[in-house]
Amino acid sequence: MPIVRQWTVFEECLLLIWEIFEPIEELQEGLVATAEEWAEYETISHPQKRLEWITGRRAMQSIVEASGRIYTGMQKDNFGKPFLNNAVAEISLTHTARFVVVALHPSVSLGVDLERVAPKLARVAPKFLSDSETTHAGEQLERLCTYWCAKEALYKLHGTRNLSFKEEIFVHPFTDENDFFTGEIFPIHTPLPRQQHRLYRFRVDDFLGVLAV
Incomplete structure (x- = not known):
């Protein structure tokens, strides 16, 4: 099936x-x-x-x-x-x-993303994480994957291009035990207001996904 x-x-x-x-x-x-x-x-x-x-x-x-x-x-x-x-x-x-x-x-409107938990995320992390997010994620691959998927899901939810993952999409601190957390989109180049959204993390085999609503 x-x-x-x-x-x-x-x-x-x-x-x-x-x-x-x-x-x-x-x-x-x-x-x-x-x-x-x-x-x-x-x-x-x-x-x-x-x-x-x-x-x-x-x-x-x-x-x-x-x-x-x-x-x-x-x-x-x-x-x-x-x-x-x-x-x-x-x-x-x-x-x-x-x-x-x-x-x-x-x-x-909603967005969803799925990625394999893999070491490559550590190499690109400086391109999509803010300073506080970098501190929270450390070198933990599952946290890095959570941040990446959450930001991708928020980007898809927003539905337009040219949003900076590092400067305009933020994921609030989360715990490894709770799959429900929050994030926000804060466009700095448009008059759109700051948007708060709910996030949900899920797993399938060695993949991790996040839903943004």
Whole structure:
């Protein structure tokens, strides 16, 4: 069964983890997609990218239908933020070579990210962590991954480009035991107000993910 887990967070937000292992031919069966979506699919040449494209939409169709809504396809706006064709809910998705994670909320913008807990995060940490975040994370890979995924999720939630992970997206101190924490977006180059958001951390195998709502 490709669905690893499906559950509810923050009362109204659905999360679903889908493992990528089925043949493309099986994934195509029953997939709802517009002519424009299939045209986009045909422009993808790399087999793995094609598999991720198909799997992401199958997972999204599954979570939308599980919520009792009708799925009519999915597109992305000019900033790359996904949205449902019939706008029946807010959505987000992320994928690795092994898993797709999709999230749905009836009315509130959200973002989700998933990454493997790996040493490479320590090398790039100075590019995305503030001084206080650097102190808190230290050299603990799981904390570094939590910060990265949280900031990615907040960036996706915000839905525009040119936000600095280090200077405009902040994650409040969290504990290793509590998977619920908070963060904020503080745009310094636009008149938008500071935005506080809830964060939720989850795990699947050696991957760590964060949902932002």
